[in-house]
Amino acid sequence: MAVDAAAVRAPAAVRTPRFAEVAGGGFIVGYLSLVVLLPLAALAAEAGNFEHAVTNREAVSALKLTLGLALAVALVNAVVGTATAWVLVRDDFRGKRIVNAVIDLPFALPTIVAGLTLLALYGPRGSSGINLAYTRAGVLVALLFVTLPFVVRTVQPVLLELDTEMEEAAASLGARSTSIFRRIVFPNLLPAILSGVALAFARAVGEFGAVVLISGNLPFKTEMASVYIYGRIQSNDASGAAALSLVLLLISFATLLLVGALRRWATRHDRQD
Amino acid sequence: MISARNVTKRFGEFVALDDVSVNVPSGALMALLGPSGSGKSTLLRVIAGLEKPDAGDVFISGREATQLRPQQRGVGFVFQHYAPFKHMTVADNVAFGLTVRRRPKQEIRDRVHELLELVQLEGLGKRYPAQLSGGQRQRMALARALAVEPEVLLLDEPFGALDARVRQELREWLRRLHDEVHVTTVFVTHDQEEAMQIADHIVLVNHGRVEQIGTPQDLYERPANEFVLTFVGEATKFRGDLVRPHDVVLGALPEDGAEEALVERIAYLGFEVRVQLVLGDGERFDAQITHDEAERLELARGQIIYARLVRRADVATRDELVRPLA
Amino acid sequence: MIARISLRVGVLVYLAAILLVPVGLVFWRTFEHGVGPAWDAVTTPDAKHAFWLTLKIAAIAVPLNTVFGVLCALAIVRHRFPGKGVLNAVVDLPLALSPVVVGLSIVLLYSRDGWLGSLPFQVLFATPAMVLATIFVSLPFVVREVVPVLREIGTDQEEAAATLGAGAFSTFRRVTLPAIRWAVAYGVILTTARAIGEYGAVRVVSGNIEGKTQTMTLLVQDSYDNYDITGAYAASVLLAMIAIATLLLMTMFRPREEST
Numbered sequence: 030m031a032v033d034a035a036a037v038r039a040p041a042a043v044r045t046p047r048f049a050e051v052a053g054g055g056f057i058v059g060y061l062s063l064v065v066l067l068p069l070a071a072l073a074a075e076a077g078n079f080e081h082a083v084t085n086r087e088a089v090s091a092l093k094l095t096l097g098l099a100l101a102v103a104l105v106n107a108v109v110g111t112a113t114a115w116v117l118v119r120d121d122f123r124g125k126r127i128v129n130a131v132i133d134l135p136f137a138l139p140t141i142v143a144g145l146t147l148l149a150l151y152g153p154r155g156s157s158g159i160n161l162a163y164t165r166a167g168v169l170v171a172l173l174f175v176t177l178p179f180v181v182r183t184v185q186p187v188l189l190e191l192d193t194e195m196e197e198a199a200a201s202l203g204a205r206s207t208s209i210f211r212r213i214v215f216p217n218l219l220p221a222i223l224s225g226v227a228l229a230f231a232r233a234v235g236e237f238g239a240v241v242l243i244s245g246n247l248p249f250k251t252e253m254a255s256v257y258i259y260g261r262i263q264s265n266d267a268s269g270a271a272a273l274s275l276v277l278l279l280i281s282f283a284t285l286l287l288v289g290a291l292r293r294w295a296t297r298h299d300r301q302d
Numbered sequence: 303m304i305s306a307r308n309v310t311k312r313f314g315e316f317v318a319l320d321d322v323s324v325n326v327p328s329g330a331l332m333a334l335l336g337p338s339g340s341g342k343s344t345l346l347r348v349i350a351g352l353e354k355p356d357a358g359d360v361f362i363s364g365r366e367a368t369q370l371r372p373q374q375r376g377v378g379f380v381f382q383h384y385a386p387f388k389h390m391t392v393a394d395n396v397a398f399g400l401t402v403r404r405r406p407k408q409e410i411r412d413r414v415h416e417l418l419e420l421v422q423l424e425g426l427g428k429r430y431p432a433q434l435s436g437g438q439r440q441r442m443a444l445a446r447a448l449a450v451e452p453e454v455l456l457l458d459e460p461f462g463a464l465d466a467r468v469r470q471e472l473r474e475w476l477r478r479l480h481d482e483v484h485v486t487t488v489f490v491t492h493d494q495e496e497a498m499q500i501a502d503h504i505v506l507v508n509h510g511r512v513e514q515i516g517t518p519q520d521l522y523e524r525p526a527n528e529f530v531l532t533f534v535g536e537a538t539k540f541r542g543d544l545v546r547p548h549d550v551v552l553g554a555l556p557e558d559g560a561e562e563a564l565v566e567r568i569a570y571l572g573f574e575v576r577v578q579l580v581l582g583d584g585e586r587f588d589a590q591i592t593h594d595e596a597e598r599l600e601l602a603r604g605q606i607i608y609a610r611l612v613r614r615a616d617v618a619t620r621d622e623l624v625r626p627l628a
Numbered sequence: 629m630i631a632r633i634s635l636r637v638g639v640l641v642y643l644a645a646i647l648l649v650p651v652g653l654v655f656w657r658t659f660e661h662g663v664g665p666a667w668d669a670v671t672t673p674d675a676k677h678a679f680w681l682t683l684k685i686a687a688i689a690v691p692l693n694t695v696f697g698v699l700c701a702l703a704i705v706r707h708r709f710p711g712k713g714v715l716n717a718v719v720d721l722p723l724a725l726s727p728v729v730v731g732l733s734i735v736l737l738y739s740r741d742g743w744l745g746s747l748p749f750q751v752l753f754a755t756p757a758m759v760l761a762t763i764f765v766s767l768p769f770v771v772r773e774v775v776p777v778l779r780e781i782g783t784d785q786e787e788a789a790a791t792l793g794a795g796a797f798s799t800f801r802r803v804t805l806p807a808i809r810w811a812v813a814y815g816v817i818l819t820t821a822r823a824i825g826e827y828g829a830v831r832v833v834s835g836n837i838e839g840k841t842q843t844m845t846l847l848v849q850d851s852y853d854n855y856d857i858t859g860a861y862a863a864s865v866l867l868a869m870i871a872i873a874t875l876l877l878m879t880m881f882r883p884r885e886e887s888t
Contacts, residue, residue: 045706045796046796049796049797050707053699053702053703054703054709056696056699057696057699057700057703057715060692060696061715061718061719063760064760064763064764064767065718065721065722065764065767066718067737067743067744068730068733068734068736068737068760068764069733071733071736071737071742071743072729072732072733072736074736075736109639109642112635112638112639113639113642113643115635116635116636116639120632120635120636122636126879128640128643129879130875130876130878130879131643131647131648131875132643133875133878134647134651134871134872134875135647136818136821137821137825137871137872137874137875137878138651138825138867138868138871139824139825139826139827139844139845139848139867139871140727140825140827140828140845141827141845141848141849142654142825142845142848142864142867142868142871143650145654145848145852145860145861145864146650146651146653146654146864146868147650149650149653149654149657149861150649150650150653151650156653157649170646173646174646174647174650177643177646177647192383192385194381194383194385195385195386195387195388197352197372197379197381197385198379198381198385198387198443198446199387199398199402200352200371200372200373201350201351201352201372201373201375201377201378201379201447202373202378202398202399202402202446202447202449202450203373203399203402203403203450204373204398204402205373208402212387212398212402213387216389217388217389228723228724231723231724232723232724234726235724235725235726235727235728235729236726237726237727237728237827237828238727238827238828238845241849242849242852254726255726255727255728255729255828256728258726258728258729258732259728259828259831259832262728262732262735262832267735267736267739270732271732271736274726274728274729274732274733277725277726277729278725278729281721281724281725281726282717282721282724284724285717285720285721285724286717289716289717298388298389298430298431298432
């Protein structure tokens with residue numbers, strides 16, 4: 030996350046007039062309240078009968094499935110995302126620029142369209158011959174689609190900035206290539222990898238559009254938490270939906286805090302004490 | 303000892319090294335000197351194995367090293383920007399080469415302690431590189447390179463990123479360290495003063511070619527060509543010749559071969575005096591004389607004086623100087 | 629050498645299997661029988677309505693989030709105030725939050741027994757709710773793009789302007805805004821793409837009434853549910869083309885540090 034707490038206090042000559050500060054601040058607070066805070070507060074208020082809503086079997090099953098698949102996807106991305114970032118930064122081949130642009134496709138493509146395209150290849154009439162509809166594998170593939178860019182994009186800039194001289198120094202001191210990766214490159218990439226993993230995890234936990242088509246939403250089998258919540262809404266069970274939503278909200282918050290902490294941990298060696 | 307023979311290296315169209323041959327005697331402290339882009343860093347990296355030459359061989363301690371990777375060459379390399387392992391402590395940095403060779407922990411601890419003392423960083427082992435000053439980081443980089451007892455120590459503009467005073471201190475410190483440790487050392491610099499001050503031998507390169515190899519005195523007193531003359535030490539143009547200012551002799555009386563000149567400016571530089579003169583036809587040149595001589599001549603601005611060229615040494619031919627050292 | 633090539637091939641195969649082949653396949657299937665059927669599918673009245681509704685919502689959400697984004701970035705970088713950590717967390721929250729949760733929270737707020745349920749105009753199951761949902765999910769992008777740029781350029785230029793006699797608003801208009809314009813542009817591209825592509829939150833708040841509250845993404849799903857595969861694919865292709873255009877713009881405007 031790019032936003033951080035440190036500010037550059039402008040000197041007197043450039044300071045904004047008081048009324049502008051107040052107006053601007055008021056606008057920001059008002060806007061955020063209307064758009065984000067009030068709705069979420071309403072959500073928290075509605076989550077009555079929290080315990081029952083969260084401990085019923087279907088909800089627990091959906092939550093377990095969601096967390097399990099999200100974790101699996103996050104780990105796959107840790108490996109594949111790092112490998113992809115490596116290839117994009119250290120390798121060179123024709124069409125690399127196109128591949129680099131394509132990585133962002135899951136960001137740009139609507140999730141429902143992503144779900145449809147996966148069905149075209151891996152569905153009942155899919156061209157690959159593999160039918161993943163109504164299976165957890167299908168959900169997994171959908172989640173891999175939408176989380177593809179996260180680790181790649183957090184690792185890439187770090188890899189670009191990484192001083193190759195460190196690796197040359199390690200080579201001149203006798204370290205073999207695997208040793209260099211293990212002792213020099215990887216420790217410097219780890220915080221970025223973990224940040225990307227956390228973001229991918231959060232995204233996967235909440236994913237709706239990409240999974241809703243291919244999973245078939247079979248309760249206890251392929252029903253993700255987001256789809257369960259949607260079902261509760263359709264059944265007019267507002268408090269049931271709100272309760273599980275609150276759980277997801279807390280997971281999102283926790284993930285953001287984790288990413289913030291990871292960023293501070295990553296830059297710990299750059300600070301002079 | 304190190305020997306680079308007929309090394310050529312191209313980067314695309316650009317020729318960084320053109321058939322360069324250099325011998326570094328065992329135990330010597332040699333400078334690879336030259337302007338930016340002259341190929342000196344490239345040559346160093348070729349010796350280290352960090353670049354592969356397009357042609358030529360590298361021999362280290364008599365063994366052919368051209369095909370060997372950097373890990374196998376037994377060279378210690380120190381980078382201009384230190385290349386510290388910023389995620390490791392100073393002690394771990396210095397220990398790295400030994401850690402990778404899986405030496406026993408106690409041995410590593412002792413050696414690191416010894417080295418930190420050698421480079422005057424005792425007590426700073428637990429700090430991180432970000433917490434050290436530039437000079438301290440460079441000393442750490444040196445200790446790290448020395449830890450694995452390399453046969454050869456290579457330094458790439460080691461003091462370039464430091465400020466003037468620290469640079470001066472570390473220069474002298476390197477010379478003293480070399481006198482103590484006696485590892486064959488080659489360092490790259492664009493600063494001729496630095497090379498002249500501490501090197502046993504200097505290889506002067508320009509545009510990928512060797513201009514001259516010799517001791518600092520050789521380069522100063524017997525420059526092989528005009529480039530060497532102007533790059534190393536002072537030079538001035540007197541009647542169409544490029545000469546050292548101290549080769550211009552000033553006298554109060556007209557003599558055979560002396561030119562009449564007007565004293566324009568006098569600068570007192572400690573023991574020496576730099577005199578700016580102008581000839582009848584407007585040509586300007588410098589002379590360098592001692593305090594005593596200036597006093598004897600009663601040198602003053604506006605004075606008419608007689609200038610003569612008396613070469614202290616002759617400019618040798620190129621062939622004579624680009625000979626391999628024993 | 630072998631390691632390098634096998635890594636490259638492995639990564640490309642993964643990208644193809646997960647990303648490229650599925651998307652390419654949809655294009656293929658859409659135009660398999662020629663452009664005609666596909667064109668017909670996206671020019672039905674419902675489809676046209678969905679298209680314009682999507683654009684209308686984006687046209688409201690994006691400028692609002694842009695203004696908010698610039699002001700919020702200025703507040704974060706140039707001012708000190710308590711609770712800045714909370715502000716950061718709230719702004720970043722939409723990136724980590726499930727769209728269904730977003731939609732639900734809006735429904736709860738504006739439903740008849742909700743706190744804002746008695747407004748004189750209809751919010752839920754109508755455009756206003758869809759706009760709110762879209763604003764929510766596309767909130768962070770301009771802020772996140774502008775903050776690092778603002779931080780990097782520092783106050784030097786603004787101080788120079790002040791010494792030359794420019795007042796605060798003049799400085800803002802003539803110095804600060806031009807300095808951040810590419811970051812803002814990139815943020816706008818990301819915001820727009822997100823706004824056009826939103827599905828889950830909008831589905832929850834809209835009631836998904838064809839011809840009335842159906843955006844393009846909802847049209848895709850609705851067509852699919854009604855076994856109108858051609859319609860679903862055609863709308864998907866249209867959205868995919870918009871996505872590709874977004875990728876092109878992203879590549880052109882990408883801030884320097886991120887490009888390879």
